[in-house]
Amino acid sequence: MAFSYTRTIRLADTDAAGVVFFARTLAICHEAYEEAIASAGIDLRNLLGAADVIVPIAKSEAEYLRPLRVGDKVRIPVVPAALSANAFAIRFEIVKLGPPEKVAARVRTEHVCTSLAKRERVAMPAAVAAWVAAR
Amino acid sequence: MAFSYTRTIRLADTDAAGVVFFARTLAICHEAYEEAIASAGIDLRNLLGAADVIVPIAKSEAEYLRPLRVGDKVRIPVVPAALSANAFAIRFEIVKLGPPEKVAARVRTEHVCTSLAKRERVAMPAAVAAWVAAR
Amino acid sequence: MAFSYTRTIRLADTDAAGVVFFARTLAICHEAYEEAIASAGIDLRNLLGAADVIVPIAKSEAEYLRPLRVGDKVRIPVVPAALSANAFAIRFEIVKLGPPEKVAARVRTEHVCTSLAKRERVAMPAAVAAWVAAR
Amino acid sequence: MAFSYTRTIRLADTDAAGVVFFARTLAICHEAYEEAIASAGIDLRNLLGAADVIVPIAKSEAEYLRPLRVGDKVRIPVVPAALSANAFAIRFEIVKLGPPEKVAARVRTEHVCTSLAKRERVAMPAAVAAWVAAR
Numbered sequence: 001m002a003f004s005y006t007r008t009i010r011l012a013d014t015d016a017a018g019v020v021f022f023a024r025t026l027a028i029c030h031e032a033y034e035e036a037i038a039s040a041g042i043d044l045r046n047l048l049g050a051a052d053v054i055v056p057i058a059k060s061e062a063e064y065l066r067p068l069r070v071g072d073k074v075r076i077p078v079v080p081a082a083l084s085a086n087a088f089a090i091r092f093e094i095v096k097l098g099p100p101e102k103v104a105a106r107v108r109t110e111h112v113c114t115s116l117a118k119r120e121r122v123a124m125p126a127a128v129a130a131w132v133a134a135r
Numbered sequence: 136m137a138f139s140y141t142r143t144i145r146l147a148d149t150d151a152a153g154v155v156f157f158a159r160t161l162a163i164c165h166e167a168y169e170e171a172i173a174s175a176g177i178d179l180r181n182l183l184g185a186a187d188v189i190v191p192i193a194k195s196e197a198e199y200l201r202p203l204r205v206g207d208k209v210r211i212p213v214v215p216a217a218l219s220a221n222a223f224a225i226r227f228e229i230v231k232l233g234p235p236e237k238v239a240a241r242v243r244t245e246h247v248c249t250s251l252a253k254r255e256r257v258a259m260p261a262a263v264a265a266w267v268a269a270r
Numbered sequence: 271m272a273f274s275y276t277r278t279i280r281l282a283d284t285d286a287a288g289v290v291f292f293a294r295t296l297a298i299c300h301e302a303y304e305e306a307i308a309s310a311g312i313d314l315r316n317l318l319g320a321a322d323v324i325v326p327i328a329k330s331e332a333e334y335l336r337p338l339r340v341g342d343k344v345r346i347p348v349v350p351a352a353l354s355a356n357a358f359a360i361r362f363e364i365v366k367l368g369p370p371e372k373v374a375a376r377v378r379t380e381h382v383c384t385s386l387a388k389r390e391r392v393a394m395p396a397a398v399a400a401w402v403a404a405r
Numbered sequence: 406m407a408f409s410y411t412r413t414i415r416l417a418d419t420d421a422a423g424v425v426f427f428a429r430t431l432a433i434c435h436e437a438y439e440e441a442i443a444s445a446g447i448d449l450r451n452l453l454g455a456a457d458v459i460v461p462i463a464k465s466e467a468e469y470l471r472p473l474r475v476g477d478k479v480r481i482p483v484v485p486a487a488l489s490a491n492a493f494a495i496r497f498e499i500v501k502l503g504p505p506e507k508v509a510a511r512v513r514t515e516h517v518c519t520s521l522a523k524r525e526r527v528a529m530p531a532a533v534a535a536w537v538a539a540r
Binding site for chain 2: 421422424426427431432435450453454459461462463464465466467468469472
Binding site for chain 1: 162183
């Protein structure tokens with residue numbers, strides 16, 4: 001069963017159109033990713049440069065299906081999948097809690113494992129590979 | 136006992152110095168305020184213009200005492216106090232969970248109740264006054 | 271010739287990895303869109319609900335090719351294209367100024383004209399259609 | 406004459422109340438600071454940890470006097486002043502361009518020069534001291 005993150009939409013997520021600013025949708029999914037890997041025992045700081053292998057986002061795609069407003073409660077399932085020995089993708093849905101529940105957005109990100117020392121793609125760190133394989 | 140909000144520091148809260156960007160500290164405290172009034176049964180949307188009386192922030196002060204990093208867990212007690220019939224202040228602390236616990240920031244905001252129709256200061260809505268008085 | 275927006279990368283755009291946070295890349299492109307339509311005489315406030323037809327973003331795609339750091343200067347050409355009578359896409363590049371110049375990101379957004387009153391897709395407002403056709 | 410930074414208010418600066426989110430006011434002033442020190446030949450990256458002395462913000466105060474909306478043009482004069490050998494303050498005004506011009510916000514920040522190696526307050530770097538003294 002996929003890891004899910006829950007979140008309340010905050011005023012700082014919204015813009016003058018009264019709904020979540022589109023780019024904030026991706027930031028909210030990144031929070032879900034941070035929580036998912038933390039729950040798998042992975043320290044995000046290692047992936048940001050504390051260890052040699054960083055995992056930057058190479059691509060993102062998003063569909064914005066329904067507006068989200070301040071105070072809305074959302075659940076975000078996080079589903080990773082390997083793309084190669086060096087890269088993985090994550091699928092997110094932002095589900096507005098109900099009743100009835102409705103999918104407000106779908107987001108997909110691609111992450112490429114990169115060695116800071118070698119400046120090239122390298123294999124996923126073991127903990128990341130285990131997290132990706134477990135789903 | 137004061138309402139407290141708990142939160143994990145997210146990558147989007149940080150900047151290239153490796154710690155929380157100072158202005159995000161205030162945004163994080165506003166989340167705590169949103170959660171505090173929601174727990175008191177107040178709908179934030181009414182205070183944003185859905186009802187006649189809005190409650191904009193007139194002043195803020197902050198002391199940044201210790202850096203916060205991605206993954207840090209914080210607890211934020213929220214303590215409101217009336218300033219007049221029309222205005223209230225809120226004191227926040229951002230306490231980095233330990234052990235040992237340490238106060239990372241102190242923030243104070245002032246909120247002034249304003250009628251959109253009359254374009255002048257008006258008395259606090261009853262629900263807001265009750266929330267302010269209860270603490 | 272395409273409209274271009276120039277911008278300096280700010281500390282608030284970056285995260286603890288030392289580079290621009292991926293979702294900020296889309297926010298920076300949205301600034302370029304705001305400036306492009308303003309330079310075409312279109313008032314963004316009308317597209318946010320002041321007039322009946324709003325133009326929400328339905329999809330976004332982004333490729334993050336090179337890291338951007340605080341102080342970097344970027345140029346962002348903005349190239350709209352009609353998708354139908356009701357919808358248009360915009361292609362953005364974030365070009366890091368040089369020498370040598372390098373493309374740091376490519377972003378594409380889709381915008382769907384929607385009537386607030388009718389709650390359905392409607393034709394692009396004339397000023398928007400003219401802007402899209404001019405490029 | 407004080408350095409001034411000009412800026413257009415962007416959609417991402419606003420929230421669902423239709424105006425600039427209070428904490429973004431401080432972020433906008435920080436942009437003005439970044440531009441002011443860059444124009445004085447100071448590389449912000451050095452103050453973020455590339456050199457030994459960092460200059461974190463220890464305090465901030467803000468008065469939010471008038472709402473700012475998307476598309477508004479603002480001018481932000483930046484006025485530093487020494488507080489001691491180790492610390493300086495900056496006063497900002499966010500002036501909404503007119504006619505008539507109106508002050509929308511006043512912000513003050515305090516910055517304390519700190520050695521990463523010594524973990525204590527140290528004298529301002531010469532370039533920073535010169536910038537502070539010149540105004």
